[in-house]
Amino acid sequence: xxxxxxxxxxxxxxxxxxxxxxxxxxxxxxxxxxxxxxxxxxxxxxxxxxxxxxxxxxxxxxxxxxxxxxxxxxxxxxxxxxxxxxxxxxxxxxxxxxxxxxxxxxxxxxxxxxxxxxxxxxxxxxxxxxxxxxxxxxxxxxxxxxxxxxxxxxxxxxxxxxxxxxxxxxxxxxxxxxxxxxxxxxxxxxxxxxxxxxxxxxxxxxxxxxxxxx
Amino acid sequence: xxxxxxxxxxxxxxxxxxxxxxxxxxxxxxxxxxxxxxxxxxxxxxxxxxxxxxxxxxxxxxxxxxxxxxxxxxxxxxxxxxxxxxxxxxxxxxxxxxxxxxxxxxxxxxxxxxxxxxxxxxxxxxxxxxxxxxxxxxxxxxxxxxxxxxxxxxxxxxxxxxxxxxxxxxxxxxxxxxxxxxxxxxxxxxxxxxxxxxxxxxxxxxxxxxxxxxxxxxxxxxxxxxxxxxxxxxxxxxxxxxxxxxxxxxxxxxxxxxxxxxxxxxxxxxxxxxxxxxxxxxxxxxxxxxxxxxxxxxxxxxxxxxxxxxxxxxxxxxxxxxxxxxx
Numbered sequence: 001x002x003x004x005x006x007x008x009x010x011x012x013x014x015x016x017x018x019x020x021x022x023x024x025x026x027x028x029x030x031x032x033x034x035x036x037x038x039x040x041x042x043x044x045x046x047x048x049x050x051x052x053x054x055x056x057x058x059x060x061x062x063x064x065x066x067x068x069x070x071x072x073x074x075x076x077x078x079x080x081x082x083x084x085x086x087x088x089x090x091x092x093x094x095x096x097x098x099x100x101x102x103x104x105x106x107x108x109x110x111x112x113x114x115x116x117x118x119x120x121x122x123x124x125x126x127x128x129x130x131x132x133x134x135x136x137x138x139x140x141x142x143x144x145x146x147x148x149x150x151x152x153x154x155x156x157x158x159x160x161x162x163x164x165x166x167x168x169x170x171x172x173x174x175x176x177x178x179x180x181x182x183x184x185x186x187x188x189x190x191x192x193x194x195x196x197x198x199x200x201x202x203x204x205x206x207x208x209x210x211x212x213x214x
Numbered sequence: 215x216x217x218x219x220x221x222x223x224x225x226x227x228x229x230x231x232x233x234x235x236x237x238x239x240x241x242x243x244x245x246x247x248x249x250x251x252x253x254x255x256x257x258x259x260x261x262x263x264x265x266x267x268x269x270x271x272x273x274x275x276x277x278x279x280x281x282x283x284x285x286x287x288x289x290x291x292x293x294x295x296x297x298x299x300x301x302x303x304x305x306x307x308x309x310x311x312x313x314x315x316x317x318x319x320x321x322x323x324x325x326x327x328x329x330x331x332x333x334x335x336x337x338x339x340x341x342x343x344x345x346x347x348x349x350x351x352x353x354x355x356x357x358x359x360x361x362x363x364x365x366x367x368x369x370x371x372x373x374x375x376x377x378x379x380x381x382x383x384x385x386x387x388x389x390x391x392x393x394x395x396x397x398x399x400x401x402x403x404x405x406x407x408x409x410x411x412x413x414x415x416x417x418x419x420x421x422x423x424x425x426x427x428x429x430x431x432x433x434x435x436x437x438x439x440x441x442x443x444x445x446x447x448x449x450x451x452x453x454x455x456x457x458x459x460x461x462x463x464x465x466x467x468x469x470x471x472x473x474x475x476x477x478x479x480x481x482x483x484x485x486x487x488x489x490x491x492x493x494x495x496x497x498x499x500x501x502x503x504x505x506x507x508x509x510x511x512x513x514x515x516x517x518x519x520x521x522x523x524x525x526x527x528x529x530x531x532x533x534x535x536x537x538x539x540x541x
Contacts, residue, residue: 110316
């Protein structure tokens with residue numbers, strides 16, 4: 001299952017631009033296609049590392065936790081196309097400002113300024129989603145992921161988690177942290193692990209999990 | 215005909231879903247449990263605002279929806295018809311949801327702006343100004359040394375040097391070369407810039423003094439305006455500084471040393487972070503610095519809490535405690 005509106009070759013990832021505006025300084029284009037820089041996006045890094053299955057389809061809805069300035073979310077919004085929806089959750093107002101401007105340009109993106117650790121606070125803004133993407137640098141990032149996965153993802157929906165080992169525990173070895181998370185995920189009855197990658201050389205001490213809800 | 219809003223309720227960890235019709239006028243929640251509708255309802259989840267509750271017996275909170283979704287006409291056919299009518303209005307509803315989310319996001323962002331953030335910004339500005347001024351003053355000295363090395367050599371203080379250059383002193387007789395008036399003018403221009411950077415820094419410090427006294431009088435009395443502002447900047451807000459344990463306050467700004475110690479136990483733990491610059495700690499003899507730092511951090515922490523919860527002024531008693539230890 002490949003990603004919609006996306007071209008991938010060995011060197012670069014391109015998504016079909018939904019709008020003509022250039023949103024970011026580092027954003028480059030080839031005609032209508034926008035280049036996704038894997039060094040600035042964990043989704044891009046996972047793609048370059050050979051992840052195949054993401055569960056993102058044309059017109060699906062995505063819950064994106066840790067949207068930040070909206071660099072990766074803007075590419076996800078390209079992928080799901082005009083009929084899809086990307087809910088972008090970001091807590092820090094400093095970066096959420098950029099996100100709101102971005103969402104104004106892109107009609108399929110919805111900004112939510114809320115704490116992903118408290119999913120109940122935005123339950124009246126978000127419906128069930130097909131895909132959950134999480135990239136937050138919090139100590140309890142796994143807990144946040146599981147909370148949102150149970151609450152918002154439809155059955156047979158996908159969840160993607162970019163783990164930053166350094167924000168979980170600086171003293172432990174990243175490998176050990178990834179192993180623990182893997183074990184925790186494998187023991188769950190609600191979902192199965194579909195894919196797992198470590199993101200070197202694009203990101204240091206990061207891993208990427210793709211899970212599918214039963 | 216009654217006006218209704220439709221909801222889907224999702225029972226956590228269960229596969230069954232319930233369509234829920236919410237009677238807006240009377241605030242009564244009535245729901246229909248019909249398993250055979252469920253797959254369809256689920257497909258239409260995008261149609262509705264999903265409302266999640268643990269069990270149906272849990273009272274459903276009144277959603278803040280006045281400005282969010284439209285209403286559906288409730289018709290004789292009951293649930294299926296209501297759903298159908300909602301489905302027809304899907305694109306419009308989606309737009310409304312987006313508008314409402316956007317509005318709420320903007321409100322949240324606008325509410326979050328506070329004086330703390332400007333103080334944090336200004337703390338950053340001071341260090342940027344220092345960096346910029348330092349870089350430029352080095353250029354100015356290099357350039358001016360061609361014209362008058364003796365003057366350049368005799369004044370060590372950067373700010374005084376820039377001021378002196380701007381007074382256009384007569385060239386001392388020595389190693390200096392003859393420069394054209396244009397060259398000297400260029401140097402004078404640079405000196406003016408440097409001087410204005412130092413002036414700006416002074417103005418920001420005055421601003422910090424004044425604002426810190428308004429926002430955090432106790433912290434300012436114990437720690438001083440500059441250190442207080444830096445602590446707020448490191449903690450990201452006064453609220454977070456107030457919530458921090460005193461031990462964390464003590465080491466704010468010494469993260470590198472702290473983690474070096476945690477990774478490698480041979481490295482000794484840091485005694486102080488940014489509070490190292492506090493005059494009482496600077497005066498203390500080396501052997502007593504750890505003790506003074508602990509007490510100082512304790513008292514700053516208390517002061518920050520008093521400030522955050524807008525208590526009475528207790529700065530003087532707090533500071534006295536530190537002074538006793540520092541004696």
